[in-house]
Amino acid sequence: MLISAFKARPVAWKNGGGVTRELAVHEENGTMVWRLSLADISRDGPFSAFPGLSRIHCIVEGAGHILSNSGTRLEARPLQPLPFDGGLELECRLRDGPSKAFNVIYDPARVTADAGILKDGALPAVGNRHVLFVVAGRLEIAGKGHFTPGEGIVMENAASGVVSDGGAIIQVQFLPV
Known part of the structure; x- marks a missing residue:
């Protein structure tokens, strides 16, 4: 499944502190297992809790x-995936102006998730469901095409490819519990 920040509709947060773009959702039997989104955080304030x-x-x-x-x-911090309990009620204080964040929200009773940053070079072998989202540079995947910042793909199997042009790719891996 292809994902694009440019095609996802922005939706305002309930508290007015920003907007989010839903990139992909995986559901089973009508229940969300995981969701990917890109959020624009424009001011200090309450952070959404997901108990x-x-x-x-x-x-x-x-x-x-x-x-x-x-x-x-x-x-x-920039390009440092931060895992935490989604049910925490937190206040957000911007460090130096607005920011944008890639978010993974998932049900830990159904899957585990891990995220890392890939830089220029060959894609590592991954045999389970995973997501690749381009932050900078270029991603080329054999048989799937090329992706630029704001684009990505959800894949079920391993693929060969390369990150280039000063790339920074968020890779998220999902494993069943």
Whole structure:
């Protein structure tokens, strides 16, 4: 499945602190297993909580922000995937102006998720469901074409390919529990 930030419709957050673009959703029996989105975070304020779910949050534009409450302090930094409990009620404080974040929200009772950043070079072998999302540079996948910033793909099997032109690709892997 191809994903594109340019084709996803922006939806305002309930608190007015930004907008999000849903890139892909996987459901089983009418229940969300995982969701990918790209969020524009434009001001300080409450961060959305997703009780019972887990999150991976990765800054793709801007300096990032700090997510905190009385017992937790998480630093969201550029191209550093940040996993945390989606049910946490957190306040967001921008570090140096607006930022944009790639988000993975998933049901930990159904899947585990892991995210990393790929740089220039050959794609690593991955045999399970995974996502590749281009932040910078170019991604070429044999038989699937090329992808530029804001584009990506959800794949079920391993594929050969290469990251080039100063690439930064978010790779998310999903494994059944």
